[in-house]
Amino acid sequence: MMGTPPATPTTRSHMQLALSPRDAEFRDRMREFFTTKVPREIRDTVLEGRHLTREQIVASQRILNAEGLAVPHWPTEWGGQDWTELQRHLWHEEMQRAGVPAPLAFNASMIGPVIAHFGSEEQKQRFLPATANLDIWWSQGFSEPDAGSDLAGLRTAAVRDGDDWVVNGQKTWTTLGQHGDWIFTLVRTDPEVKKQQGISMLLIDMTTPGVEVRPIELIDGGHEVNEVWFSDVRVPGDLLVGEPGAGWTMAKFLLGNERVGVAPVGATKRALATLKATAADQLADPLVRARVAELENELLALELTALRVVAHSSDGAPHPASSVLKLRGTELQQAVSELALDLAGPASLAARAGDDSPQEGWARRSAPTYLNLRKASIYGGSNEIQRQIISRTILGL
Amino acid sequence: MDFTYDDEQQALREAVRGLLATAYADHEARRRTVAAEPGFDRALWGRLAEMGILGLPFSESDGGVGAGPVEIGIVCQELGRVLAPEPYLSGVVHAGGLVAAVGTAEQRADLLGRLSAGDLLLAAADTSPGDRWAARADGVRASVVGDGWTLDGVADPVMGGESADCFVVTAALPDGGGTGVFLVAADDVSRSGYAAADLTRAATVRFEGSTATPLGEPGRDLAPSIATISDLTRILGANQALGVLQSQLRATTDYLRSRKQFGVTLNTFQALTFRAADMYVSLELVHSMVDWATMTIAGGDRDAVAEAADRVGLQVSRSSRHIGQEAIQLHGGIGMTAEYAVGVGTAHLAVLEQWLGNGPHHLARLAGRVDDHELVDAL
Ligand SMILES: Cc1cc2nc3c(=O)[nH]c(=O)nc-3n(C[C@H](O)[C@H](O)[C@H](O)COP(=O)(O)OP(=O)(O)OC[C@H]3O[C@@H](n4cnc5c(N)ncnc54)[C@H](O)[C@@H]3O)c2cc1C
Numbered sequence: 001m002m003g004t005p006p007a008t009p010t011t012r013s014h015m016q017l018a019l020s021p022r023d024a025e026f027r028d029r030m031r032e033f034f035t036t037k038v039p040r041e042i043r044d045t046v047l048e049g050r051h052l053t054r055e056q057i058v059a060s061q062r063i064l065n066a067e068g069l070a071v072p073h074w075p076t077e078w079g080g081q082d083w084t085e086l087q088r089h090l091w092h093e094e095m096q097r098a099g100v101p102a103p104l105a106f107n108a109s110m111i112g113p114v115i116a117h118f119g120s121e122e123q124k125q126r127f128l129p130a131t132a133n134l135d136i137w138w139s140q141g142f143s144e145p146d147a148g149s150d151l152a153g154l155r156t157a158a159v160r161d162g163d164d165w166v167v168n169g170q171k172t173w174t175t176l177g178q179h180g181d182w183i184f185t186l187v188r189t190d191p192e193v194k195k196q197q198g199i200s201m202l203l204i205d206m207t208t209p210g211v212e213v214r215p216i217e218l219i220d221g222g223h224e225v226n227e228v229w230f231s232d233v234r235v236p237g238d239l240l241v242g243e244p245g246a247g248w249t250m251a252k253f254l255l256g257n258e259r260v261g262v263a264p265v266g267a268t269k270r271a272l273a274t275l276k277a278t279a280a281d282q283l284a285d286p287l288v289r290a291r292v293a294e295l296e297n298e299l300l301a302l303e304l305t306a307l308r309v310v311a312h313s314s315d316g317a318p319h320p321a322s323s324v325l326k327l328r329g330t331e332l333q334q335a336v337s338e339l340a341l342d343l344a345g346p347a348s349l350a351a352r353a354g355d356d357s358p359q360e361g362w363a364r365r366s367a368p369t370y371l372n373l374r375k376a377s378i379y380g381g382s383n384e385i386q387r388q389i390i391s392r393t394i395l396g397l
Numbered sequence: 398m399d400f401t402y403d404d405e406q407q408a409l410r411e412a413v414r415g416l417l418a419t420a421y422a423d424h425e426a427r428r429r430t431v432a433a434e435p436g437f438d439r440a441l442w443g444r445l446a447e448m449g450i451l452g453l454p455f456s457e458s459d460g461g462v463g464a465g466p467v468e469i470g471i472v473c474q475e476l477g478r479v480l481a482p483e484p485y486l487s488g489v490v491h492a493g494g495l496v497a498a499v500g501t502a503e504q505r506a507d508l509l510g511r512l513s514a515g516d517l518l519l520a521a522a523d524t525s526p527g528d529r530w531a532a533r534a535d536g537v538r539a540s541v542v543g544d545g546w547t548l549d550g551v552a553d554p555v556m557g558g559e560s561a562d563c564f565v566v567t568a569a570l571p572d573g574g575g576t577g578v579f580l581v582a583a584d585d586v587s588r589s590g591y592a593a594a595d596l597t598r599a600a601t602v603r604f605e606g607s608t609a610t611p612l613g614e615p616g617r618d619l620a621p622s623i624a625t626i627s628d629l630t631r632i633l634g635a636n637q638a639l640g641v642l643q644s645q646l647r648a649t650t651d652y653l654r655s656r657k658q659f660g661v662t663l664n665t666f667q668a669l670t671f672r673a674a675d676m677y678v679s680l681e682l683v684h685s686m687v688d689w690a691t692m693t694i695a696g697g698d699r700d701a702v703a704e705a706a707d708r709v710g711l712q713v714s715r716s717s718r719h720i721g722q723e724a725i726q727l728h729g730g731i732g733m734t735a736e737y738a739v740g741v742g743t744a745h746l747a748v749l750e751q752w753l754g755n756g757p758h759h760l761a762r763l764a765g766r767v768d769d770h771e772l773v774d775a776l
Contacts, residue, residue: 014403015467017692019776022678023398086398283768293763296773297711303775304685308400324681390677391670395650 034098043099061134085310096266106138118242139180141171158187163237167230177226186369195210199247203239220368279343323386330376413475435560436598437483452513460510466694470636477640484557491630492519492565498622499613520561524553535721539568550606558600559590575618579609595745628706635709643682646725683716707759714756717746720764
């Protein structure tokens with residue numbers, strides 16, 4: 001221990017804080033790429049909490065994809081990288097730190113891995129390269145008005161007609177559905193069996209007649225989610241993934257991946273750092289300093305937990321503690337937005353003022369951002385559902 | 398970057414756990430031990446010496462084993478698990494650590510050799526009434542008398558001080574010369590022993606012209622070393638707290654599964670299982686922070702260790718309050734009783750925290766530094 005003459009340094013890898021030289025080199029390579037190859041304007045938009053356009057999201061993902069950095073967790077034959085869990089973590093952290101938009105989750109984290117794992121060879125050829133490159137923008141059509149946390153209660157029906165399926169029903173909360181080219185849906189193909197067993201995964205071209213996207217306005221004034229209605233939508237039979245009735249298995253596979261990627265530690269750290277810099281004059285207030293210090297500490301504990309989780313995950317199976325990351329990660333993301341709102345104070349009232357507003361941009365965005373981020377504890381398996389997972393599967397209660 | 402123990406560390410954990418299981422098979426054994434003199438199990442202390450556990454932190458040339466912080470942390474976690482009242486953190490980690498940090502080679506070999514062998518009990522007297530976790534002493538003053546030194550003043554609380562053979566005392570040097578560290582034999586002080594809230598033993602120690610031997614170079618200001626050893630003690634104390642917290646969550650989930658009310662077991666009620674899930678979240682977060690802080694020690698940078706001590710101190714405080722309080726609440730009335738480990742664990746957590754530095758103290762220190770970095774990085 002310190003204070004005693006130093007013991008001979010050992011070179012063991014257990015209980016060791018530093019990155020190995022190989023991992024450190026990897027991290028530097030990621031940092032270099034993200035901060036030099038993705039346009040400044042896109043990264044500033046993210047770092048300042050402004051909205052990205054569809055074009056910016058597509059452009060950024062294509063830059064990553066050209067370098068093999070859009071879908072590293074996919075099988076290598078489809079553009080994935082043979083990385084360790086830690087390297088994937090570093091990739092994700094550095095990306096957030098640099099303000100690079102994460103590859104579109106619907107493509108990269110959700111339907112891509114599902115098709116790669118469960119799809120036919122023909123589906124893989126047809127969709128995976130286009131999905132990685134964001135030539136196809138996917139939407140997620142799972143939730144329905146009466147099927148939220150209890151997703152298996154979904155009612156949108158697909159009925160066989162010759163080789164085709166005919167779809168009727170309604171999806172909701174479809175994020176960025178207004179940009180969607182295709183939507184992956186969970187549909188009920190067999191109303192007779194136990195509810196989980198009658199569900200299938202169907203890929204639907206959103207330009208098909210009978211598909212209608214209707215905007216939903218959220219509390220921040222933004223148009224981020226939609227209702228998607230299906231009236232006698234005819235879908236060719238080869239667009240069903242896997243076997244009929246296997247949709248629930250795929251949904252669980254997909255939602256497990258969603259939970260892992262959903263803790264935005266790096267982005268939240270970045271947001272707090274930016275806030276400290278932009279509202280520097282308010283750091284004179286000891287109460288503000290205390291809130292910042294407390295949040296920084298909580299974020300450190302979370303980041304360390306994420307590192308513990310990646311170090312212990314094997315075969316890509318999520319570590320049980322990944323629910324902690326979702327739960328705490330979203331709470332901290334929300335807490336930082338709450339601090340921003342408090343620091344903005346009256347300036348936050350100018351949320352919908354015109355460009356001639358005398359208030360600073362960050363302060364004007366603070367109320368919408370605070371309101372918008374309430375979503376983080378609702379989607380991706382609500383935080384109550386995460387508590388359910390922890391108490392049942394980890395604590396055995 | 399790795400958060401796993403190697404085989405030897407695993408074996409150490411098993412060995413310590415096995416030994417403690419014989420002494421403290423259940424909470425009743427701890428109750429008996431703390432009710433009797435000297436408030437801990439001397440036979441167990443002897444076995445810890447034989448196993449080399451008492452000498453773990455000290456180099457082999459000083460009569461110790463030369464293990465690293467991770468190993469000492471493992472021991473502290475295991476002690477925490479069973480709420481062991483042995484003065485390991487106070488006597489070995491803190492008082493022994495001070496001797497190791499500031500003593501001459503001769504002093505180290507003598508004192509740490511006997512400490513490691515279980516033949517000498519030390520306690521650190523570094524706090525006087527009114528002090529709040531400062532490395533600079535003012536309640537005990539050192540004077541040069543003839544060609545020796547004497548101390549005057551009061552130290553309290555002195556953790557583990559009730560049965561210490563010698564005190565390692567921090568005292569103000571003459572003429573504003575800083576803080577020195579002295580060794581004082583128990584015979585040269587007047588002492589009143591008492592039990593802290595968790596029934597571990599402490600003492601008030603009064604120095605009245607007590608003969609004192611300077612540790613290290615006489616008259617030198619040792620405040621920086623004193624601060625570092627306190628920080629190390631905080632981090633290892635955090636390991637001990639982690640052991641307590643793990644036991645508390647385990648006891649709580651066991652209880653929810655077995656206790657019946659309204660004709661069903663309590664785990665039927667989601668209001669309770671969700672609170673247990675939140676306890677788990679707190680536990681995982683503090684666990685990560687404790688591992689990190691412990692690994693930071695090996696880097697050997699004083700400032701990094703000081704920061705890690707504040708960070709882990711704050712996190713341990715938050716989770717001690719959360720888990721410690723919820724553990725009692727979810728047990729209902731039985732959580733309030735002295736015969737049940739859960740509530741006593743909460744008492745132990747409160748003692749550890751107020752001894753080593755509480756949450757508001759660490760938060761204030763961290764808040765003072767928020768603008769000296771852009772963001773906090775784990776790696
Ligand atoms: C901004 C936003 C974007 C979204 N994007 C998409 C998308 O792109 N595609 C998509 O398919 N879906 C999307 N969702 C839907 C999201 O997945 C659901 O909102 C979520 O599953 C919760 O369902 P619900 O809203 O119906 O709430 P409900 O399930 O009705 O829950 C209401 C409340 O009850 C709690 N609760 C529910 N069940 C339990 C239980 N068993 N125990 C304890 N508490 C419980 C919930 O946590 C919540 O607090 C989005 C949602 C939002 C808000």
